Amino acid sequence: xxxxxxxxxxxxxxxxxxxxxxxxxxxxxxxxxxxxxxxxxxxxxxxxxxxxxxxxxxxxxxxxxxxxxxxxxxxxxxxxxxxxxxxxxxxxxxxxxxxxxxxxxxxxxxxxx
Amino acid sequence: xxxxxxxxxxxxxxxxxxxxxxxxxxxxxxxxxxxxxxxxxxxxxxxxxxxxxxxxxxxxxxxxxxxxxxxxxxxxxxxxxxxxxxxxxxxxxxxxxxxxxxxxxxxxxxxxxxx
Numbered sequence: 001x002x003x004x005x006x007x008x009x010x011x012x013x014x015x016x017x018x019x020x021x022x023x024x025x026x027x028x029x030x031x032x033x034x035x036x037x038x039x040x041x042x043x044x045x046x047x048x049x050x051x052x053x054x055x056x057x058x059x060x061x062x063x064x065x066x067x068x069x070x071x072x073x074x075x076x077x078x079x080x081x082x083x084x085x086x087x088x089x090x091x092x093x094x095x096x097x098x099x100x101x102x103x104x105x106x107x108x109x110x111x112x113x
Numbered sequence: 114x115x116x117x118x119x120x121x122x123x124x125x126x127x128x129x130x131x132x133x134x135x136x137x138x139x140x141x142x143x144x145x146x147x148x149x150x151x152x153x154x155x156x157x158x159x160x161x162x163x164x165x166x167x168x169x170x171x172x173x174x175x176x177x178x179x180x181x182x183x184x185x186x187x188x189x190x191x192x193x194x195x196x197x198x199x200x201x202x203x204x205x206x207x208x209x210x211x212x213x214x215x216x217x218x219x220x221x222x223x224x225x226x227x228x
Contacts, residue, residue, distance in 0.1 A: 006156075008154065036219075041204070041222065041224060042221055042222060043117070043119075043206045043208075043219035043220050043221045043222045044157070044206075044219045045219065046216065046217075046218075049216070088156065088157070100147070100159065100162070101157075101159075101217060103156040103157045104156060105154075105155065105156040106156055
């Protein structure tokens with residue numbers, strides 16, 4: 001079993017829809033959870049960063065972490081065509097030595113105007 | 114956010130040649146640099162971790178003699194793909210660790226195509 005599982009999609013939604021992106025993980029040592037957005041042929045950019053169970057909101061984006069279920073989500077409200085990208089979840093564990101991210105495979109999202 | 118540059122952004126080379134990729138953190142000093150490789154429709158795979166002035170630590174399955182990493186200064190790290198082969202064709206991304214040690218920033222990536 002991979003440490004981080006993420007449905008690769010692709011996911012296609014109409015403009016204005018609510019998007020739900022999800023990852024599950026198996027390593028209970030993971031403590032920090034991130035969501036990155038990656039446009040085609042570009043490096044990832046950090047969207048959200050959280051370390052506790054619960055919800056964290058930033059504009060149209062909400063990151064949700066459920067440590068008991070080892071499940072994280074990213075919700076995008078009022079999705080826009082500019083949100084079309086690949087979204088990667090990433091996690092960091094305590095005692096991992098040097099800071100190191102474990103990435104999900106990424107979910108490709110297309111928002112149709 | 115921090116500014117990270119990579120050069121070149123795209124390179125096409127013949128099999129057997131060596132290619133050097135430069136990564137610069139433009140507005141902060143990076144003690145630690147991560148190098149990733151990303152194949153199409155795949156996630157980022159960590160290749161190696163380097164600390165300024167020290168030898169890089171390579172992930173299992175990554176040949177250190179093939180992927181030479183030089184982290185000579187706090188603002189510059191280079192990855193040299195030696196004797197490149199078509200299977201080395203990939204998207205290479207550098208990622209310096211931010212000054213507070215809590216966040217990784219990513220370069221824009223280098224698309225390598227080996228013919």
